[in-house]
Amino acid sequence: MSGTGSHTDREEDYRFLHSMLMEKKLHLLFKIHERLKHFERRGPVPVQERAARLASDLARDLIYQGWRDEVKELVALLNKPFFKSLLSVHDAVAQRDFDPTLPPIPDGVLDEEEDSVKIVSLVKTKEPLGATVRRDESTGAIVVARIMRGGAADKSGLIHEGDELKEVNGVSVERRKPKEILPLLAQSQGDIKFKIIPASHKEEMSTNKKLFVRALFHYDPKEDPSVPCKDVAVAFNRGDVLQIVSTEDDTWWQACHVRDGSSRAGLIPSQQLQERRVALQRPKALFKPRVEPPVREDVDYGAISGIHIAGLRRSFRLGRKSSWASDATRSRRWSAGVQGSVCPPTYIEVMPFHRSREDRQRLVVMVGPSGVGVNELKRRLLISDPDRYGVTVPHTTREKRRQESEGVDYHFVSVHTFEEAILNHRFIDYGRHKGHYYGTSLDSVHQVMAEGKVCLLDVHPSKLKHVYTSEFKPYVVFVKPPRIEELRLTRRRAKFICDEEDTNPVRIFSEEDFEDMIDLAEVMEKQYGHLFDKVIVNGDIAAVFRELKADLEEIAEADIQWIPAEWSCSSPTKARRSCGYLTGWI
Numbered sequence: 001m002s003g004t005g006s007h008t009d010r011e012e013d014y015r016f017l018h019s020m021l022m023e024k025k026l027h028l029l030f031k032i033h034e035r036l037k038h039f040e041r042r043g044p045v046p047v048q049e050r051a052a053r054l055a056s057d058l059a060r061d062l063i064y065q066g067w068r069d070e071v072k073e074l075v076a077l078l079n080k081p082f083f084k085s086l087l088s089v090h091d092a093v094a095q096r097d098f099d100p101t102l103p104p105i106p107d108g109v110l111d112e113e114e115d116s117v118k119i120v121s122l123v124k125t126k127e128p129l130g131a132t133v134r135r136d137e138s139t140g141a142i143v144v145a146r147i148m149r150g151g152a153a154d155k156s157g158l159i160h161e162g163d164e165l166k167e168v169n170g171v172s173v174e175r176r177k178p179k180e181i182l183p184l185l186a187q188s189q190g191d192i193k194f195k196i197i198p199a200s201h202k203e204e205m206s207t208n209k210k211l212f213v214r215a216l217f218h219y220d221p222k223e224d225p226s227v228p229c230k231d232v233a234v235a236f237n238r239g240d241v242l243q244i245v246s247t248e249d250d251t252w253w254q255a256c257h258v259r260d261g262s263s264r265a266g267l268i269p270s271q272q273l274q275e276r277r278v279a280l281q282r283p284k285a286l287f288k289p290r291v292e293p294p295v296r297e298d299v300d301y302g303a304i305s306g307i308h309i310a311g312l313r314r315s316f317r318l319g320r321k322s323s324w325a326s327d328a329t330r331s332r333r334w335s336a337g338v339q340g341s342v343c344p345p346t347y348i349e350v351m352p353f354h355r356s357r358e359d360r361q362r363l364v365v366m367v368g369p370s371g372v373g374v375n376e377l378k379r380r381l382l383i384s385d386p387d388r389y390g391v392t393v394p395h396t397t398r399e400k401r402r403q404e405s406e407g408v409d410y411h412f413v414s415v416h417t418f419e420e421a422i423l424n425h426r427f428i429d430y431g432r433h434k435g436h437y438y439g440t441s442l443d444s445v446h447q448v449m450a451e452g453k454v455c456l457l458d459v460h461p462s463k464l465k466h467v468y469t470s471e472f473k474p475y476v477v478f479v480k481p482p483r484i485e486e487l488r489l490t491r492r493r494a495k496f497i498c499d500e501e502d503t504n505p506v507r508i509f510s511e512e513d514f515e516d517m518i519d520l521a522e523v524m525e526k527q528y529g530h531l532f533d534k535v536i537v538n539g540d541i542a543a544v545f546r547e548l549k550a551d552l553e554e555i556a557e558a559d560i561q562w563i564p565a566e567w568s569c570s571s572p573t574k575a576r577r578s579c580g581y582l583t584g585w586i
């Protein structure tokens, strides 16, 4: 207190300072501080790296040592959560060296002729080094092939792509194969010393434009024998959004997941590599020359019926049923609706979309083979929340029936009006049935959306291109059949509505229906899979409905959604055209 005189004029200040400095807790803190300082000087090394394990073994063994007071006290102490936490923190610190002292460069390491040689010492933690090596075919030298962004090597800033590796921990790597070098790295603990000749070229410039893609396939490096280094590869699922950080290499790109906000990039198969792989796997059926069927009137309109299901009009899906009607038409299903280009499922460029409250809801398009349950799911959504979901009202040129109302069952229009709308590209899907036109117009979609509802539309995926624009921002759900065993189990009581021409329009599913449904789903996924935002397997209807509903609610609420980059085109026509040719493929 003697030194405080000049700072404390007033009596109360003096008393306050006095009581604070005399506080017992403060003195304990000083003591701890001094102890820490003392240990710091000694540079302690852990005697034991697995103290927590030792303590738990000890507590277990002590039980057999007779139940004396000291034993009881020790067991109680070892079992205290605070003590256990303390030991586990100790172990975490002991196992990772946070404050390494790098060894001095050994004498004689620098050969006279290699004046550009660089010695790099890195501390190896549990984190992978984040670099791969390759053998230069012309010189036989081992060079650093890739440095993963955010990895240990990258963060050190000391190793660069193209650097020639001469030694690892004093062991020469000359005339070795890359795979022989990996054990050298794996064996080393603590510091790893590299002797390298720095690459002469400068690091290539990095572009500022961020590139995001949605993966259209599932990738697990553990199952990929050709990945250069499994530890630095990135696993992903279909639908994951990835940020591409490097496309320098033709075969292996570098990317990181957007969802976890991690900046550490890893290897993913490039688009080129994945396309090659897909081409090798593609079933022969897809290479069959396409025989376009002669256009026959009335053949495509099995699904048009206007039948009411629980007060809801049946969906207006043209062409979904045709391929089921007869053997002749079944053979056509391999070619029907395949006008769109066949795109291998690799990556699609996406961009973030920030939906504001004023923006309209995205259009929800549901696709799937006939009979899979698209209508059933739509019906359940509508019933669950009629204020939120709505469906389109189709147009027709046929006469209005007595029980029907204009604008509810159909928009009844003249042939002239209908044909004019066709010429003006106002239909997403249209056709003729028994001499009458039927169609789903773009305006009917607008109408539902203008009411502030989520418009549920089901069309053949080949018609998706009409709404695949920034105007509608469709969220495409593919309803997929489960395996045949599950179909047999779940569809025992289901009624399949077949072609209207059929003498018995409603019947139970046959084994052939199931097989067709699965085959058709497979073809649809291959042809249009790149357009699907969500794939839902319709097994247990209650669970599937819950999943779909939750998913659609999430989409409606999400701050950021990932939409195809091609929708950023200012003109809708341009966007539609670009969709047709799928320039979004990178």
Ligand SMILES: Nc1ncnc2c1ncn2[C@@H]1O[C@H](COP(=O)(O)OP(=O)(O)OP(=O)(O)O)[C@@H](O)[C@H]1O
Pocket: 303, 317, 320, 321, 368, 369, 370, 371, 372, 373, 374, 375, 376, 377, 490, 491, 493, 494, 495, 496, 497, 538, 539, 540, 541
């Ligand atoms: N997961 C399911 N479990 C049991 N029955 C189902 C399931 N999904 C759909 N169904 C039933 O299967 C039948 C056909 O379903 P739905 O009419 O929804 O098919 P769809 O895909 O709309 O086909 P279409 O285009 O031919 O009308 C209906 O009786 C429906 O109740």
